[in-house]
Amino acid sequence: MSKILVITGDLATGKSTFANIISKKFKVLLLTKDRVKEILGDNIGFNNREENLKLSNATMALLFYVLEQSVKVNECLILEANFKENDFKRLAEIVSYDQILVLNLTADYDILYERFMKRINNENRHIVHQSAGLTNKNKFIDYLAKGRSIDLAKYRVINISANDFSYQNDENIYKTIKEFFYE
Secondary structure: OOOEEEEEEOOOOOHHHHHHHHHHHHOOOEEEHHHHHHHHHHHHOOOOHHHHHHHHHHHHHHHHHHHHHHHHOOOOEEEEOOOOHHHHHHHHHHOOHHHEEEEEEEOOHHHHHHHHHHHHOOOOOOHHHOOOOOOOHHHHHHHHHHHHOOOOOOOEEEEEEOOOOHHHHOHHHHHHHHHHHHO
């Protein structure tokens, strides 16, 4: 039976880094929204925010396609993205709730906004991530609040504080993930 680890939550919580650590540790295929979007952006390009959003939508469509294929062959998969409510509905259409473990990363708004601003002002940050339109702190907080309002009650969820990155060394989290994949 496929097991799907979903890593989601606030922007700038270290989701992609954590997903990579978990993928290597448990030798499970990983798809991160950011990396897939970067590949699409490099190959297709975009000229404005609207086209960038189309890249995001195409990225999510690809993630769900690979999910569907993984489930067909009973493979485990790690999906990392800042999932929206509709994404969770689609996830539940493909995989039963007992096959999903959600790691939900959140942190204090001020900490996240500071990290986010440093990230988008970093000239090494990929261009597809630099047009989010969230440089206004109130818009940033509103965006995060909307994501936090998603009802995850039907899922098995580990809520993780990402005020710092010590969670990446939390053996209890790794123990739960190991039990999930191999139980």
